[in-house]
Amino acid sequence: MSSSYAVASKVKDYSQLMKFNLTFMVVFSSVVAYLLVPGVEFKIVKVLLLFAGGLLVSGSANTINQIWEKETDKLMARTAVRPLPAGRMSDGEAIALAAITGIAGTLIMGFSFNWLSAGLSLLSLVLYAFVYTPWKKWNSLAVLVGAIPGAMPLLIGWAAGANNLSEGGWSLFAIQFLWQFPHFWAIAWIAYKDYARAGFKLLPANGEPNKFTALQAVIYTLLMIPAGVAPYLLKITGKVSAIVAIIAGIFFLFRAINLYRKNDIPAARKLMFGSYIYLTVVQLAQLLDKY
Secondary structure, three states, X not given: OHHHHHHHXXXXXXXXXXXXXXXXXXXXXXXXXXXXXXXXXXXXXXXXHHHHHHHHHHHHHHHHHHHXXXXXXOOOOOOOOOOOOOOOOOHHHHXXXXXXXXXXXXXXXXXXXXXXXXXXXXXXXXXXXXXXXXXXXXXXXXXXXXXXXXXXXXXXXXXXXXXOOOHHHHHHHHHHHHHHHHHHHHHHHHOHHXXXXXXXXXXXXXXXXXXXXXXXXXXXXXXXXXHHHHHHHOOOEOHHHXXXXXXXXXXXXXXXXXXXXXXXXXXXXXXXXXXXXXXXXXXXXXXXXXX
16 A cells, blocks of 8 residues: 555656646647648547657656756745655656656657657757746746747647648747747736745846736737737638637737736736637637648
C-alpha cells in the first residue's frame, strides 16, 4: 500500500512539475494546426505521436522553468507547494527529467514528422526556459518574449504536417501570439501581489494594475478580430469559422473593455476566463470548418 502510494505521489509530482494540465491546452493548439494543413487527414497514430512529442517538450520547458524559479516559488502561496520549493524533489532529479523529456520529445517530432518541426520544438523550449523565464525579473518585455514560444505550437503543428513555414502557419501563429497579451496581463493583474513579492515584472511598463494595462489589453483583443479572419482569407478554413472568430473576438474585446471600465480583479478574472473560451471556441471552429 505504501509502495503504491509512493508511486502515485511521485507521478503527481512529475505531473505538477511538467504542468500537464496547461501543457495539454498548448499541445491541442499544435494538433489543430497540424490537421488544418491542406491534404493532412486525421490519423489517430499521428495525432497521438504529436501529442506525445508536444507534451514531452513542453513538459521539459516547464520543468526547467521551475528549476530556475525554485527560490521565488517559495515566496508565492500559489507555487510554494510545487515539488521543488516544497522539498519533495531534488534539483538533480528535476534536471534529469527535463533532459530526458526534452530529448525524447524532440526525437519523436523528428522521426515521426520532420526535422523542421523538431527544430522548432527545440527552439520553443530554449526560448521559454532560458530566455523568457529569467527575463520575467528584468522588465515587462518578458510577455512579448514569452508570447513567441507561447504561440509556436501552431507553427510546430503546421510544420509537422506541411514541412514548411508558409503563410497558413503564420496566420495561426499570429492569432495565438496576439492572444498571449490580454491572457497574461489578466493573470498578472489577478496575481499582482504574489508576482511583485517574487520580483516578476509582467505588466506593461513594469507598472501596477491600472487603466493603461487594461487599454493595452483592449488594443490587442481588437487586433485579434481581423487576425481571426486571416485563415479564411488564406483558404485554410471556411466562412463559418471566420464568423465564429469575429463573434468570439467581439466577446473577448468586450471583456477587455469591461476591465478598462471597472479596473478591478473580478473584471481581470473574467478576461482571463474569456481568453480560454475564445481560444477553445475559435480553434474548434477552425478544425470543424477546414477548407
